[in-house]
Amino acid sequence: MRTIDWRDDHIVAVDQTALPDAVRMLDIHTVAELTDAIRRLAIRGAPALGVAGALGAALAAREPADVCRRQVEALRQARPTAVNLAWGVDRAMRRLPEGPAAVLAEALGILDEDVRANRALAARGADWLLAHGAARLNVQTHCNAGGLACVEWGTALGVVRALHERGALGRVYVDETRPLLQGSRLTTWELARLGIEHTLVVDSAGPSVLARGLADAVLVGADRIAANGDVINKIGTYPLALAAARAGIPFVVAAPESTLDPDSPTGQDVEIEIRDGAEIVHMGQIRTAPAGTPTLNLAFDLTPADLVTAIVTEHRVIHPAKGERP
Structure with a gap:
């Protein structure tokens, strides 16, 4: 089971506020929903936040430029201490000049890298x-x-x-x-x-x-x-x-x-x-x-x-x- 993943053009994540009583999945379609999930610790943990930030950037990249900027900044600030969140957002957003598909590709790369990195460490x-x-x-x-x-x-x-x-x-x-x-x-x-x-x-x-x-x-x-x-x-x-x-x-x-x-x-x-x-x-x-x-x-x-x-x-x-x- 993956804690966070990308499925059918949106984010799916385990709602960690429901554990240990229930394993409940969140379907997240907007950056506002993602930011809320992070702030209330439904999604938490430094590496998971890095992945969430990158996937959130992929959601934001679909929006007009001014909306995208506002959404990305709100997402970066959702948990100010955890550096991985802003790191994931910024790394994915560097691909924005290539278009939304490139941002998503970078985010999916970060997701897969997390598994390999943590097994290695x-x-x-x-x-x-x-x-x-x-x-x-x-x-x-x-x-x-x-x-x-x-x-x-x-x-x-x-x-x-x-x-x-x-x-x-x-x-x-x-x-x-x-x-x-x-x-x-x-x-x-x-x-x-x-x-x-x-x-x-x-x-x-x-x-x-x-x-x-x-x-x-x-x-x-x-x-x-x-x-x-x-x-x-x-x-x-x-x-x-x-x-x-x-x-x-x-x-x-x-x-x-x-x-x-x-x-x-x-x-x-x-x-x-x-x-x-x-x-x-x-x-x-x-x-x-x-x-x-x-x-x-x-x-x-x-x-x-x-x-x-x-x-x-x-x-x-x-x-x-x-x-x-x-």
Whole structure:
């Protein structure tokens, strides 16, 4: 099953807000529908957003020039922190002078490249972990960086899948990932379908999992990687990096080359999305804080390069903690 695809001149995508209760597909015919799906996280995950941006550009390319420009800019800004979204839009739109068919061809190329890239980085990540650890590993992950965050394979969970296929994976400890529970709703759903042993923990227990020696490595994805190796990922990643450093275990980021952003010198230069506070004063439809409670709903955090043991892409392994830069 592909998380996002092109079918009969429109986008089809898994509605990730419906999981784990139902597998529901979205049929998206307009850029406005796509932008809405991205903003409400029905489509999410850095590589999937790159593909969505490219396919959205193909939709926009059918429109008159002024409409196309407005739609493309709104789409680029739908999730400002995730660099892949704007990357996908811009790469596809460079073909616009050749006509809408060329934009679509570029977008479909990006879609197929995502599958190949993530399979390659998954194999490279598994190789690196096995070369730097035990023959059988327990890992801890945060948020969702599996097939749902890509087209059909995964980044961090792609590495997990590669370890599992080699018989080298023990157990995966999954952080729930507040406030929208991408870990408990999405990652556990994927792991169960793959037959991978896993245990769900609350976010605040994540560092204690490492302190107790239950995991041999932390494995996460990324939404943007700055030129100095700083990593921007789902809020709650930074505490895991601190805990991994304290426990003396690798903190590994798995992300395609498209997530590397040479135009952001450091993580401090990246805009961190702040989402609606309603997400943290409700659990589903249930209110968990008094009405009017002030909130700061940071969607992402910054993990400094010196805490990042390795960044694994489809082409290479970078070691920021040793001073290497992307």
